[in-house]
Amino acid sequence: MVSHKETVCVTGASGFIGSWLVMRLLERGYFVRATVRDPVNGVLGIMKACDKAKTVRRIIFTSSAGTVNVEEHQKNVYVENDWSDLDFIMSKKMTGWMYFLSKTLAEKAAWDYAKENGLDFISIIPTLVIGPFITTSMPPSLITALSPITRNEAHYSIIRQGQYVHLDDLCNAHIFLYEQADAKGRYVCSSHDATILSISEFIRKKYPEYNVPSTFEGVDENLESIVFSSKKLIDMGFSFKYSLEEMLVESIETCRQKGFLPVSLPDPSIFEDKVPTSDDKIEHKTGAGLPDDVVPCKKTEPVVIREKTDACMPAEQMCA
Numbered sequence: 001m002v003s004h005k006e007t008v009c010v011t012g013a014s015g016f017i018g019s020w021l022v023m024r025l026l027e028r029g030y031f032v033r034a035t036v037r038d039p040v041n042g043v044l045g046i047m048k049a050c051d052k053a054k055t056v057r058r059i060i061f062t063s064s065a066g067t068v069n070v071e072e073h074q075k076n077v078y079v080e081n082d083w084s085d086l087d088f089i090m091s092k093k094m095t096g097w098m099y100f101l102s103k104t105l106a107e108k109a110a111w112d113y114a115k116e117n118g119l120d121f122i123s124i125i126p127t128l129v130i131g132p133f134i135t136t137s138m139p140p141s142l143i144t145a146l147s148p149i150t151r152n153e154a155h156y157s158i159i160r161q162g163q164y165v166h167l168d169d170l171c172n173a174h175i176f177l178y179e180q181a182d183a184k185g186r187y188v189c190s191s192h193d194a195t196i197l198s199i200s201e202f203i204r205k206k207y208p209e210y211n212v213p214s215t216f217e218g219v220d221e222n223l224e225s226i227v228f229s230s231k232k233l234i235d236m237g238f239s240f241k242y243s244l245e246e247m248l249v250e251s252i253e254t255c256r257q258k259g260f261l262p263v264s265l266p267d268p269s270i271f272e273d274k275v276p277t278s279d280d281k282i283e284h285k286t287g288a289g290l291p292d293d294v295v296p297c298k299k300t301e302p303v304v305i306r307e308k309t310d311a312c313m314p315a316e317q318m319c320a
């Protein structure tokens with residue numbers, strides 16, 4: 001608990017990360033002000049408001065791994081000095097390119113503004129954030145992380161050589177960096193790396209009822225993982241609490257409890273020769289089963305979780 005009650009402002013407080021961070025800050029004794037969005041002004045608007053107020057002690061910017069490693073040739077290890085290649089992003093326009101571009105430009109603009117105006121500014125770079133959640137819709141990062149279950153193939157490339165951090169570890173890292181007087185610069189916040197094969201193997205063993213695939217196009221068993229090093233954060237005294245298995249289990253269990261995942265899925269090979277009909281059995285959880293808008297698809301199509309999350313998926317991936 002903090003000894004005196006300070007007020008902290010959390011933007012994006014209705015989101016997956018923001019809502020959990022507000023919960024942890026309140027538990028720690030902070031007063032929290034949550035902002036609603038202003039689509040006209042992004043991070044620079046927030047920084048200008050902080051500068052004008054003259055009462056803001058420190059700004060913590062939630063950056064993204066997408067500002068770090070989007071480039072043609074992947075390194076084995078990424079650190080805080082690395083920045084994504086904007087020319088590469090613009091030329092390839094890969095899945096998620098607008099997100100990578102806007103996050104990178106936003107963080108660079110924020111650094112320039114902070115330096116010009118003498119603001120105490122820190123950025124934290126999470127990799128894929130997973131774990132339990134208190135929001136009412138499926139968090140976009142869980143759509144990606146659990147894509148081997150839902151067969152949402154558009155997301156496989158993101159977790160082909162993925163890195164992960166538990167939501168609670170990430171929120172604790174935000175608070176840790178806020179409280180460390182000598183924190184400075186960018187901080188990678190990532191506790192585990194894994195290929196899509198090892199993620200899928202774990203889910204297949206723990207949840208055989210999902211019939212998770214064991215092979216993926218273009219992925220062989222020798223594929224190595226890519227590391228995002230959190231050495232700078234750990235050297236400052238931070239420690240991660242959660243294992244990768246805990247992150248995945250808590251993600252899956254929360255999605256099941258909230259009805260965002262069915263309790264089982266058939267082996268996709270049964271759809272090989274026919275479009276599924278209402279006779280194809282999909283088990284529903286009593287009382288909180290598959291939502292009406294989750295539909296089984298043909299083998300090559302993903303199970304689509306619709307709701308607020310449609311905007312995250314390319315239109316060609318929709319099968320309903």
Ligand SMILES: NC(=O)c1ccc[n+]([C@@H]2O[C@H](COP(=O)([O-])OP(=O)(O)OC[C@H]3O[C@@H](n4cnc5c(N)ncnc54)[C@H](OP(=O)(O)O)[C@@H]3O)[C@@H](O)[C@H]2O)c1
Pocket residue numbers: 011012013014015016017018036037038039041042062063064065103125126127128129130139140141
């Ligand atoms: N989840 C991850 O794996 C991950 C990984 C790396 C970095 N991050 C970063 O973490 C932050 C939060 O991510 P999340 O997963 O919690 O996403 P989320 O669940 O989609 O929440 C995003 C929050 O930001 C608000 N927002 C969106 N656009 C805004 C704008 N232009 N101005 C002000 N507020 C805006 C949203 O408000 P509405 O409710 O009005 O839409 C929502 O409250 C993002 O900056 C993201 O880049 C996330």
